[in-house]
Structures are given as C-alpha cells and as structure tokens.
Amino acid sequence: MSARRRGEGRRGVVIALVSTVVVFAGLGFAIANAPGWPEIHRQFFDWAEFRSTFPEILSAFWLNVKIFCISEALILPLALLLAVVRGLPGPVFFPARLLAIAYTDFFRGVPTIIVITLLGFGAPALGLSGIPTSTTFWGIVALVLVYTAYVSEVYRAGIESVHPSQASAARSLGLTHGQSMLYVIVPQAVRRVIPPLLNDFIGLQKDTALVGVLGSIEAFKQTQIDQAASFNFTSGLVAALLFVAITIPLARFTDWLVARDRRRQLAGAAA
C-alpha cells in the first residue's frame, strides 16, 4: 500500500469521526433545546419512576417469557408440518394442500390482536364446560395460530430453495418422498432459514404484549397501569429495555450459529 493511500485511509477515519460527532451533537442539542423537551424529559425519562416501576414490570415480563417460550415450542414443529403438507405431491393430497393454503392465507392476513380478542373473549364466553377460561391459554392459542402461518411460509421458502437435483438424487437412491424430505431436503432447508426464523421469533416475543388485551398483567399491561397511575410514560422505557435485553443476545447467538454452520459446511467441501 502506498503512503498516499494510507494517508487517504486516515483522512477517511477523521472525516467519519468528525461527521459522526457533529451529527449526534447537533441532534442531541436540537432535541434538548426543543420547546417541549422539559415536558418530555419529565414524562418519559424520569429516573425515580424508572426505579420504582422496574420490579413489578420485571415480574410481569416473566409472563411474556412464559408465553413466547411455550408458543415457540408449539409453532416450530406445527409450522414445519404445515409447510410439508403444502408441498405434498399428487392429486390425492389436493384437499390437504387446499386447507394448508387457506389456513396460511387467513391467519397471516388477520391482525394478531383481533385473533387474540376474538378467541380470548369469545371462546370462554361459549360457556361450554371444560373450556379453559385462562387468558394465558387463549393468548397462546391465538399466537400459535397466527405465527404458525407465518413460520410455515418461512419453512416453505427454505424447502423450495433446496435445488431440485437434491430431491432427484435422493429418489434415485431409492428413498421415498417422505424419506427424502426427512433426511435430505428439510435438514438443508431448516439451516438456510434460521435467520428468518429468528426474525419471526422476535416478532412473537413482542406480540406477547398483545395478550394483555385479555386482561392478564404482562409487561406492557403493567406499564399501562403504571402510566395511568402517575401519568408518566417512563415505565414504557423499562419494558422496552427488557424486550431488547432478550432479543439482542438471541440475535448474536443466531449469528454465531449460522457462522458455525457455514464453517462446517466449507470444511466439508475442502476435505
């Protein structure tokens, strides 16, 4: 590398630094000097409020964690099943494919909050004996219905991204359609869609807040209770940080998972 190019590199770093400082200092100054800032500061960033609402929101957040863990454990296999059903070959399976398509279209299109409200208020109101009245139960059912539709499409994209020659090769080895899906196609498909699966998992985590419409006190509902009591929005910040505290490590973990997988595949190619 020539001295001239090294010099340009250093200049680039300096310019980037100066421009970053100027932009953020400018933004910070503009916000802090906005006419409404003292009000926003008092009602959104109140440290005393943050500390006093934190413990209850944290304990309410436990319900969100429970809901998204149980839901995800159900969604992952159900969605895979749905994607496989949608890919079944042959005219015999036409009704199954049709149902799978109708299901996906419907539950992907309906807003989650409506599914939760209809199921959560409607099902227990039927008054049938043996039907659970637990809001958490119906919240989970609604989330599983909606997210299974989303996630099955992710799986389907993965399955369709596996080159047809893989299926042909598997069949020529004498594997049935089912066996070639199980041993050849699905394992490759799932690896490819781990990042979008995580995307939907994060979406699910955030949507657990919608279960609050049924009356159970999860993190977001707790922040609303706190807000209504003090007319102070700081508690929302507490919940936001709790959600982010879960999603960021998860995103890094997935990155690591994908990178490891890639390394192993490349190592295989070299051998």
Place this chain on the structure above:
Amino acid sequence: MRRLLLLAVPLCALAVTATATGGRSGPSASCAKADLQTVDDGKLTVGTDNPAFPPWFGGTPPKGSKWKVSDPTSGKGFESAVAFAVAKQLGFPKAQVEWTYVPFAKSYAPGSKSFDVDINQISYLPARAKVVDFSNSYYDVNQAVVVNKGTPAASVRSVAGLRKFRLGVQIGTTSFNAIVNVIRPFSKPRVYDTNDKAVFALKSKQIDAIVVDLPTAFYVTAVQVPNGKILGQLAAKTGEHFGMVLKKGSPLTPCVNQALAKLKANGTLRRLQATWLSKVAGAPVLK
C-alpha cells in the same frame, strides 16, 4: 463544498430550535370570556372518551354521529350537564361548546392538547397532578363491587371474603387501586383496557367480580349485566373525587374552579346530581 453542507444541516437545526424556545405565557388574572385563551377561538373544547356511558353521559347519538352509546353534545347525563354548566359560567353558551374524542391516555400525553378541559371520570391523584392540572372536585366517588347473581361471590358479605375471587377492573381507574390496596386479592386482578371489556368478562363469568365507581355499578347492573348485582360499596376512602383535566399550568384552571365553586354554592351541582345520579344512594357498605 459537500463537507460544508454536511456541517450546515445540524447548524441550521440548532438555529431553528433556538428561536422556537420560550414564549409560554403565564396565567391570565381575568376570567372574562374575552381574556380566555382556548384551543378554538371563541369556543370551549371539551374532551371525553368514546363510547361515553351512562349515567355520566346520556342521550342517543344521532345518525352519522361519531359518538357511540351516548351523545355528550346532548347535555344529558351528569358529566355532559356539568361541562355545559361550567361552560355557561365561563361565558360559552351551548352552541359554543365543542366536544372532542380524547382517549384516556391521550388526556395526559405530553405536548399540546386538543381540548380545553377533559371530563371523563378521572380521579384526582397527587402523582397525576404533577403532569396535568386537575379542577376541583365535581363529584366525590365511592367504589362498588358488582357480581353475578347466584354465583359463590354473590354470597360474600365482607371485603375479606372477596380476596379469594378473581376480580376484574378497567385500567387507569382508582377502582384498580381499590382492588390492590383495599381488597388485596390472592391472585392478580384482570386489568382491561375499557370498562365494557371488564363487564363482558364478568357477564361471561371469566371473572367473579368487577370493581367500578358506584354510579357506573348502577348502570352495569341495570343495563349491561341483567344478571348482575351490586354486592356493596367499599368504605369511602376520604377525599377521592373526579376532576376535569387541563393542560399543566393552564390559565383556564382557576377559572374552571371559580365556575365549579359557583355551581356548588348555588346548588346547581347538587341538582344535576339528583337528576342524573339519583338512583345511586343506598348500596350496602362492605366491612
């Protein structure tokens, strides 16, 4: 040149915001109509939630109206009547009173307000008064417990007896505080975004009881839950009252208080209460 421009953008932003600060006027001493600064010049804009429920609001919304269940503009129902009475004291006849839809959370959100006063069964709490102005009381509140007839909760006679039941309540109400601080149930209450969701949950027996203010309890049992019954009222917590919400430091607040004081002194407030909340007397007090 490009670099200069990059610098210029934040600097311009600074200049604009620097000139925009300041300029908040202090409260004006006079409550004469000409001196009142309102959201809409020459009009008093009153906010409330939609749907507006009896007995706080009455009348039937005309076809095409944005209001549901009741019509705040009708002057019927206790809060509608009080708002019009206060407006009249301030010099705004009925035609100069504008009603606007203000969801509860919007009433205390920071920034400019779309209403001059908001009247929506909002209880005064010291923490709330830090961020908005409250008028003085226009109604002193008691909380009541509503249950379904013939259920185990219906045979309860004491506050302690309620503890083992699943209770429901609307968010942001002092009814919620009453559950947490007075009843102290063994399991967490269900907290609904609106009162009608809580009422629905009671009706479909997803919960055993709801806590609402006493006038609402009479409406719930008379109209919304035919099988409902008022179990009783909670012993009055001293000083709980509804106030109108105004922007913090609003010059209107002292004027609204003056108007309310006059309405109290000349018996109007008592008369309106008798007209719209008369059935409210006589629920047993739970010990």
